[in-house]
Amino acid sequence: MARFIFITGGVVSSLGKGLSSAALGALLQARGYTVRLRKLDPYLNVDPGTMSPFEHGEVFVTDDGAETDLDLGHYERFTGVSARNTDSVSSGRIYSTVLEKERRGDYLGKTIQVIPHVTNEIKDFISIGEDEVDFMLCEIGGTVGDIEALPFFEAIRQFSQDKPRGQCIFMHLTLIPYLAAAGELKTKPTQHSVKELRSIGIAPEVLVCRSEHPIPDKERAKIGLFCNVRTENVIAAYDLKSIYEAPLAYHREGLDTAVLNAFGITDAPMPDMSRWDDVADRLTNAEGEVKVAIVGKYTQLGDAYKSIAEALTHGGMANRTRVKLEWVDAEVFDTEDPVAHLEPFDAILVPGGFGERGTEGKIKAAEYARTHNVPYLGICLGMQMAVIEAARNLAGITDAGSEEFDHEAGGKRFTPVVYHLKEWVQGNHKVARKVDDDKGGTMRLGAYTAQLEEGSKVAEVYGTTTIEERHRHRYEVDVKYREALEKTGLRFSGMSPDGRLPEIIEWPDHPWFIGVQFHPELKSKPFAPHPLFASFIKAAIESSRLV
Template sequence: MARFIFITGGVVSSLGKGLASAALGALLQARGYTVRLRKLDPYLNVDPGTMSPFEHGEVFVTDDGAETDLDLGHYERFTGVAARMTDSISSGRVYSTVLEKERRGDYLGKTIQVIPHVTNEIKDFIRIGEDEVDFMLCEIGGTVGDIEGLPFFEAIRQFAQDKPRGQCIFMHLTLLPYLAASGELKTKPTQHSVKELRSIGLAPDILVCRSEHPIPEREREKIGLFCNVRKDAVIAAYDLKSIYEAPLAYHAQGLDQAVLDAFNISPAPAPNLAVWHDVADRIHNPEGEVSVAIVGKYTQLEDAYKSIAEALTHGGMANRVKVRIDWVDAELFDREDAAPYLEGFHAILVPGGFGERGTEGKIKAAQFAREKGVPYLGICLGMQMAVIEAARNVAGLTTAGSEEFDHESGSRRFEPVVYHLKEWIRGNQTVARKADDAKGGTMRLGSYDAVLREGSRVADVYGTTAIEERHRHRYEVDTRYREKLEATGLCFTGMSPDGKLPEIVEWADHPWFIGVQFHPELKSKPFAPHPLFADFVRAAVENSRLV
């Protein structure tokens, strides 16, 4: 039976609850325990899949096809535990489920209310898989006091009461602002946050206090006294140069020990932090530096490409180099020469995205990389743009484009070498989709197999010809153009097992030019960099020696 840790936040948003949860999960693993992490989000969207990246950052996709919050990416990267559909829930999904049950008559005509029907649904979600692990860490999105979060706070209050005493604890993240004029850390916001939490029946066992300055012992004692928390359970969370320092930093502050003490686990197993010391060493002691341009359309918000940025960092760690990322807005050279914007970079990455905006710039980025011999990695839309570039500029299909762009404009402007995916195989079933289907959850989502061509670069990179990667797309390269494209040297070196869907393309005569329809960044970890990113950065290192 799992022990439950509920992580809440106060004072302000974006304090790092997801990172703290992930780091704590890693520390508990280091002590020999099994963990699973979950995110409970109060927003009314059913999932983040249809939300703008400017609103919510990237969408993290699980193996079983769930579109989830980016914090699940943190969980996976720090613990290596593959997230599942049952690890993410929103108010929208909860209310949808409750209303579906009401329509079916499951409640036998009862009046449907937040308590108990909504809170029971949340509690049922939390219980899923509780017999599988030693610790279940559940992060509640938003901050205490948010009206939309009240059903979740009430649900975890009830949940803790339903469980035997000592099986649930509460960890609360707050902010200690520093007033430069008086030279003081102010504890009052933390006190008010805890007061708000206690007013709804939740008493924190552990306080994690974000601060830009060291917390004096006197202030720590004051926080413990006024918030009714043991002094050694007041944990300082300082700003770090790298998020991958978090497990060691939190361990140094005693977070994992405070958790074990709160559960009365004694004696506690000693932690084995060797892997995190190695990660820290690779981050802080690089033997070189390479610069990579990420040519995208959501570059104003770096969280829109969070997993890609982290996967590049992992690739750098695999090669013991620092990867300097430059965010290049693809719209800058939609109608201009790309060279002034891309010269000097050791590698170019074009990520996924939706819609026509910025795509001409991405096509030019692929052309620049192809013609100049710069290592190129195209992901999802980035692969499709590389194929369109090859079709236009090498294969002679000057009007090549994507059906997605024609669909947006309502007119036929392009020869669609990329088309709307109408059906594919999922397990033993055929999935069918129409262009006018509802948007939410209707893409080709989750993990699918691919078969790689013997002797290809990607087969060499992976060390195998059978791979499994996560997808999130509704448009696909049309195999009707395969023969004409391969005649130019753009090889289709990865296909779906039935041979119908292109998964990978690469230029045979290029130093390193690969496009993939899937999202390899979602499976990369600091202690297990994804092979594509590790080899991409290796190619960038080689190119840096030539520049």
């Protein structure tokens, strides 16, 4: 039976609950325990799949096809535990489930209310798989006091009462601001946040306090006294140069010890921190630096490409090289020559995206990389743009484009080298989709198998000819153009098992030019960098040495 740790936040958002949860999970693993992490989000969207990256940042995708909050990416990167669709839930999904049950008559004519029906649904979700691990960490999105989060706070309060004493604890993350004019740290915001939490029946056993300045023992004792928390359970969380320093930093502050003591566990084994010592060593003792351009359309918000940025960092760690990222707005190339913008870089990455905006710039970035022998990694739309570039400039299909762009414009302007996928095989059954279907959850989502050609670059990179990667897209490169494109030298080096869907393309005569329809960044970890990213950064290093 799992022990439950509920992680809440107060004062302000974006304090790092997801990172703290992930780091705590890693610390418990280092002590030999098994963990699973969950995210409970208060927003009314059923999932973040239809939310703009500017609104919500990246959408993380699990093997089983769930579109989830980007915090699940942190959970996977720190623990290596593959997330599932039962590890992320929103108010929208909870309310949808309750209303579906009401329509079916499952409640036998009762009046449907937040308590007990909504809170019971939340509790049922929390308890899924509780027999599978030693610790279940559940992060509540938003901050205490948010109206939309109240059902979740009430549910975890009830849940802790339903379980035997000592099986649930609460960890609260707050801010300790520093007032320069007064020259001192202020604990009052934390006191008020805990007071708000206690007013709804939740008393935290552990406080994690974000601060830009050291928190003196006197202030920790004051926080403990006024918040009714043991002084040793007031944990300081300072700003770090890298998020991957968090497990070591939290261990030094005693977070794992405080959590275990709160459960009454005093005989836990000492943690094996060698994995994180190695990660920190690779980060701090880099032997060189490469510059990588990410040519995208959501460049104003780094979180839109969070997993890509982290996977590039992992690729650098694999090569003991510091990766300097620069975000390049693809729309700039609509009016300006890409050469001046891209010349300073050792490698170019074009990520996924939706809609026509910025795509002509991405096509020009792919052309520049191909013609100037610069390492190129195209992901999802980035692969499609590389194919369209080859079709236009080498295969004679001068009006090559995507059906996605024609659909947006309401007319046929392009030869659809990339088309809307209407049916595909998932597992043992066929999936069918229409262009005008609801947007949410209707893409090709989750893990699919691809077969790689013997002797190809990607087969060399992966060290195998069968791989499984995560997808999130509606449009595919049309295989009927394969012959025309391969006559130009482009190689379709990875295909779906039935041979209908192109998964990977590459230029064999290029130092390193690979496009993939899937999202390899979603499976990369600091202690297990994805082979594509490790190879891509290695190629960038070699490219930098040629300059």
